[in-house]
Amino acid sequence: MNEQQATAMSMNDRPQESDDLLVVEDVQKYFPITRGIIFQKQIGAVQAVDGVSFSVKQGETLGIVGESGCGKSTLARCIVKLLEVTGGRIQFDGRDITKLSRVKMRPMRREMTMIFQDPYASLNPRKRVGFIVGEPLEVHGLGTAAEIKRRVQELLEVVGLNPEHYNRFPHEFSGGQRQRIGVARALAVNPKLIVCDEPVSALDVSVQAQILNLLKDLQDDFGLTYIFIAHDLNVVRHISDRVLVMYLGKVAEVASRDVLYKEPKHPYTGALMSAVPIPNPELGRKREPIVLEGDVPSPVNPPSGCRFHPRCPRFDVEEPPLYPFGAGHVAACHYPLERWPMTPDEIRRRGTAQAPVPEQALQT
Amino acid sequence: MALLEVNDLHTSFATDDGIVRAVEGVSFTVEKGQTLGIVGESGCGKSVTCLTIMGLNPKRNTITSGEALWKGKNLLTAKPRALREIRGAEISMIFQDPMTSLNPVHTIGKQLIEAVQLHRDVTTRAARARARELLKAVGIPRADARMDDYPHQFSGGMRQRVMIAMALINDPDLLIADEPTTALDVTTQAQILTLMKRLQEEFGSAIMMITHDLGVVAEVADDVLVMYAANVVEQADVDDLFNRPQHPYTWGLMGSLPRLEADLERLTQIPGQPPSLLRPPAGCRFHPRCPHVMEVCKTTVPPLAPSERDAAHLQACHLDQETKDREAAKLIEATMAEAR
Numbered sequence: 001m002n003e004q005q006a007t008a009m010s011m012n013d014r015p016q017e018s019d020d021l022l023v024v025e026d027v028q029k030y031f032p033i034t035r036g037i038i039f040q041k042q043i044g045a046v047q048a049v050d051g052v053s054f055s056v057k058q059g060e061t062l063g064i065v066g067e068s069g070c071g072k073s074t075l076a077r078c079i080v081k082l083l084e085v086t087g088g089r090i091q092f093d094g095r096d097i098t099k100l101s102r103v104k105m106r107p108m109r110r111e112m113t114m115i116f117q118d119p120y121a122s123l124n125p126r127k128r129v130g131f132i133v134g135e136p137l138e139v140h141g142l143g144t145a146a147e148i149k150r151r152v153q154e155l156l157e158v159v160g161l162n163p164e165h166y167n168r169f170p171h172e173f174s175g176g177q178r179q180r181i182g183v184a185r186a187l188a189v190n191p192k193l194i195v196c197d198e199p200v201s202a203l204d205v206s207v208q209a210q211i212l213n214l215l216k217d218l219q220d221d222f223g224l225t226y227i228f229i230a231h232d233l234n235v236v237r238h239i240s241d242r243v244l245v246m247y248l249g250k251v252a253e254v255a256s257r258d259v260l261y262k263e264p265k266h267p268y269t270g271a272l273m274s275a276v277p278i279p280n281p282e283l284g285r286k287r288e289p290i291v292l293e294g295d296v297p298s299p300v301n302p303p304s305g306c307r308f309h310p311r312c313p314r315f316d317v318e319e320p321p322l323y324p325f326g327a328g329h330v331a332a333c334h335y336p337l338e339r340w341p342m343t344p345d346e347i348r349r350r351g352t353a354q355a356p357v358p359e360q361a362l363q364t
Numbered sequence: 365m366a367l368l369e370v371n372d373l374h375t376s377f378a379t380d381d382g383i384v385r386a387v388e389g390v391s392f393t394v395e396k397g398q399t400l401g402i403v404g405e406s407g408c409g410k411s412v413t414c415l416t417i418m419g420l421n422p423k424r425n426t427i428t429s430g431e432a433l434w435k436g437k438n439l440l441t442a443k444p445r446a447l448r449e450i451r452g453a454e455i456s457m458i459f460q461d462p463m464t465s466l467n468p469v470h471t472i473g474k475q476l477i478e479a480v481q482l483h484r485d486v487t488t489r490a491a492r493a494r495a496r497e498l499l500k501a502v503g504i505p506r507a508d509a510r511m512d513d514y515p516h517q518f519s520g521g522m523r524q525r526v527m528i529a530m531a532l533i534n535d536p537d538l539l540i541a542d543e544p545t546t547a548l549d550v551t552t553q554a555q556i557l558t559l560m561k562r563l564q565e566e567f568g569s570a571i572m573m574i575t576h577d578l579g580v581v582a583e584v585a586d587d588v589l590v591m592y593a594a595n596v597v598e599q600a601d602v603d604d605l606f607n608r609p610q611h612p613y614t615w616g617l618m619g620s621l622p623r624l625e626a627d628l629e630r631l632t633q634i635p636g637q638p639p640s641l642l643r644p645p646a647g648c649r650f651h652p653r654c655p656h657v658m659e660v661c662k663t664t665v666p667p668l669a670p671s672e673r674d675a676a677h678l679q680a681c682h683l684d685q686e687t688k689d690r691e692a693a694k695l696i697e698a699t700m701a702e703a704r
Contacts, residue, residue: 067549068520174637204405204576206634209620213633231549238622238631261624275554276624277579280699281602284583291558292551295519 021193021225022056022079027088029074033300047299048074050249051088056193061219061226063240063257065233065272067296071249072229076197079227080114081105093192110140113186117198119178123170129156129181130166136188155184158221159214176207183214187222195227200235212239233276237261242328245269248307249299251322255329263340265323265331267347268292268308270340290344306332313348365436366393367537367570368417368455373430375409375416384641386412388594389430389668392587394538399564399571401585401602403578403617405638409594410574414540416440418457419447453483456531460543462523466515472499472526473511479533498529501566502559521552528559532567539564540572545580557583578621582606590614593639593649596668599678607696610671610679610688612654615695623699648682656683656691 030045049071056062064072077083079090081097090098097108113136116122123132134152137143143151153163159180170178179199186194196215200208216239218224230236236243243260245253245268253266264270267290274290292311297303303310305319322330337347375387387409394400402410415421417432417439432439434450442450451457459465467475476495477488484491492511499507502525515523524544531539541560545553561584564571573584581588581602588605590598590613598611609615619632636653639645645652651661660682671677672685681688 067551176637204638205578206405206616206620207637209622209631209633210635212622213631216630232622233550234622234624237624272550273624275550277553277557277577277583279578279582279606279618279621279623281582281606289554289558291554295521295552296549 019057020055021058021060021093022227023089023091024055024075024079025053025089025091027052027075027078027090028086029071029078029083030086044300047249047302049078049085050302052246052249052251053088054244054251054254056225056227058192059219059223059225060242061228061240063236063243064227064229064246065231065236065243066246066252067231067272069248069296069299070246071299072231072246073197075246076114076195076227076229080109080112080195082114107140110136110189111191112193112195113189113191115179115182115186115194115196115199118202119175119182120202122182123178125170128167128169129161129173132170132181133184133188136185140189142189151188152184155188158187158218159184160210174207175203176210179203179207179211180214183211183218187218190222191224193225193227195229197229198231199228201230201232208235215239233272245272248296248302250307251330251332252308253329253331253333254322255325255331256327259327259329263337265325265329265336266308266333267312267335267337269331270337270342270347274341287341288343290347306334308333313344366433367396367435368394369431369433370413370417371431371433373413373416373432374428375412375421376427377421378425378427379642382642383427385594385644386641387416390589390591390596391668392589392596392599394570394572396537396570397564397568399573399584399586401581401588402572402574402591403576403581403588404591405576407593407638407641408591409641410591411542413591414457414542414572414574418451418455418540419444449483452479452536453534454536455538455540456534456536457540457542458524458527458531458544461547462520462527463547465527466523468515471512471514472518476511476526476530476533479530483534494533495529498533499526501532501563502526502529503555504529520548521555524548524552524556525559528556528563532563532569535567536569538570538572540574542574543576544573546575546577553580560584578617590617593644594641595649595680596678597650597680599668600674601676604674604677608673608677608689608692609695610677610692611650611681612656612683612691613650615691616653618695618699621699648680656687658682 027049028051029049030047032042033044033046034040035043052075066072074083078085085098089096092112130152133155134148137148137151153166156163161177161180200211203211219226228236228239237257240257242256244251245266247268252268253264264273271290271292278284294311297310320332320334322332324330371391373387373390377384377386390413392400404410416428419439428440473495477491480486480491480494496507496511504510504522504525518526545556548556575581585602588600588602589596592613598614609618616634620634622631634653639649647663648661648666651657666680666682668678668680671679
């Protein structure tokens with residue numbers, strides 16, 4: 001079974017394939033906006049995540065990119081059930097976890113862990129490293145104190161820290177080392193899935209490379225599945241097998257890494273890619289960047305139709321579905337990019353000469 | 365005469381733990397209309413260099429030596445009043461975080477007008493007109509109405525535009541931008557960088573761009589200074605630096621960058637972390653992390669000297685030229701393979 005079918009199936013609400021570790025179907029997360037102090041009434045909602053569907057296969061890395069405020073972190077928190085979804089379904093390892101209670105969810109938490117963005121804020125400054133890394137083991141009752149200590153020292157070694165630093169406090173470590181502690185803690189319970197929420201954005205380039213390499217090595221060694229969230233397209237390209245581009249709570253495009261970066265179909269993906277500065281002056285001068293006008297609209301009151309339309313040089317009023325482009329590549333655009341790279345002018349005029357929608361798309 | 369000429373600048377801070385030598389012997393010049401990029405990781409002294417030039421370090425515990433000649437006049441020994449006249453008028457600065465560098469209790473119009481009236485004897489009406497003109501120039505829609513808005517009513521990118529407007533309002537000759545796009549999204553970063561380039565062409569100011577992002581440097585800079593642990597390790601023309609990097613730290617930085625235009629299976633990482641400036645390593649500061657370390661590196665500090673290939677390309681490394689050429693070629697080969 002190929003990727004295309006897998007994606008199509010998960011979207012069409014058919015039973016998912018056995019090698020899908022995580023299936024997310026039409027997930028919504030609205031945060032209510034209320035007015036009044038005693039008699040609170042809801043006057044609106046922040047539509048942080050609005051109908052996102054995707055699946056992640058065992059051993060795969062799915063990258064999620066988007067600008068700040070596009071809902072990628074909210075989505076991550078919904079997946080590990082730190083937030084309750086407003087609508088939709090999340091299926092993990094063949095089990096529907098959407099409605100599980102806290103108690104029922106607890107054993108599942110061994111299977112899916114999270115690495116957070118800010119290594120300065122996500123570690124308790126008053127606890128020793130040994131405790132921080134060993135806490136998940138203790139919570140799940142995995143072993144005696146001596147066993148846990150042995151396991152923690154082993155973990156510290158795995159992530160490239162000195163096991164003798166067991167008794168140190170987080171402030172005695174640099175940013176990169178702290179992020180390694182965060183990785184060790186996430187690894188402690190042998191999870192199947194690790195959700196990484198911007199794990200390297202707070203780090204310097206040279207240290208960032210160390211953590212990225214570490215994550216890749218761990219995946220090879222332990223057969224981990226990652227959901228890797230970042231705003232940096234370079235980083236996502238480096239680590240992901242497949243990439244999902246989010247815009248304002250919705251999926252703009254999903255494709256395998258090589259396809260997405262070579263032939264993006266959604267103009268937003270194109271604009272994101274062309275906005276990344278190239279560390280090469282010659283190449284940089286040659287290209288013509290697509291500079292998006294304006295800012296991301298507010299998710300309280302998202303634009304009608306295609307959410308990208310106020311910033312898109314060519315759009316339609318109707319909301320585009322996810323059109324398939326083969327091999328699991330889908331994009332939510334009526335006028336997909338014909339090739340890449342395109343100049344801003346070509347993007348403005350695209351879709352006028354040929355049929356706006358590719359043929360396969362009409363069949364779905 | 366160069367607009368700004370910095371010679372052998374040293375800055376140290378006396379702290380409870382000892383003396384932190386944050387900048388040690390930095391020299392460079394900035395010409396009119398030129399963009400100088402300063403790259404390095406956090407704590408390498410790039411921001412302190414600029415704060416020293418601007419005279420913005422805390423007086424109490426800062427020890428400064430060397431000179432910073434602004435149009436021939438040494439800024440380091442200038443009186444506070446003379447400095448105040450230069451700051452904001454001839455040299456202005458954009459800071460990293462647009463969220464915290466605007467005053468939240470005043471409208472942006474008021475803050476812009478204040479910037480004008482500090483340096484020019486004009487009526488509030490004229491200052492307001494000037495403020496409006498600048499807001500239009502930096503691309504803020506409905507500039508007229510937005511003058512009376514407070515900073516929280518603007519998005520991050522818009523606030524950074526306001527900061528740029530404020531920095532340019534007195535037609536400065538030099539604009540110091542300290543990580544102006546680090547807190548912004550890529551698409552907004554692209555807008556801001558394009559804007560800065562356009563305004564530089566229009567107003568003809570020189571720019572000092574401090575950043576940790578080699579991509580940003582490649583995009584905007586004419587000349588680049590690479591700093592590591594308070595020292596300049598390499599200094600060259602932007603094309604030269606990216607095509608023939610001469611210092612192992614620069615190789616490390618370039619190799620550790622995930623790239624859109626090339627497919628690297630594994631990033632070359634620089635092992636370890638930057639040293640503490642309280643007790644920096646002896647000899648070359650980079651030697652504990654350098655893959656090419658030799659005995660001489662551990663004892664002798666390499667001077668910042670012209671490379672054998674190009675007198676304008678300065679580098680501070682003991683390695684012989686052949687090894688450098690070979691390593692640079694290898695790096696370019698690896699990172700450019702797919703882009704070609």
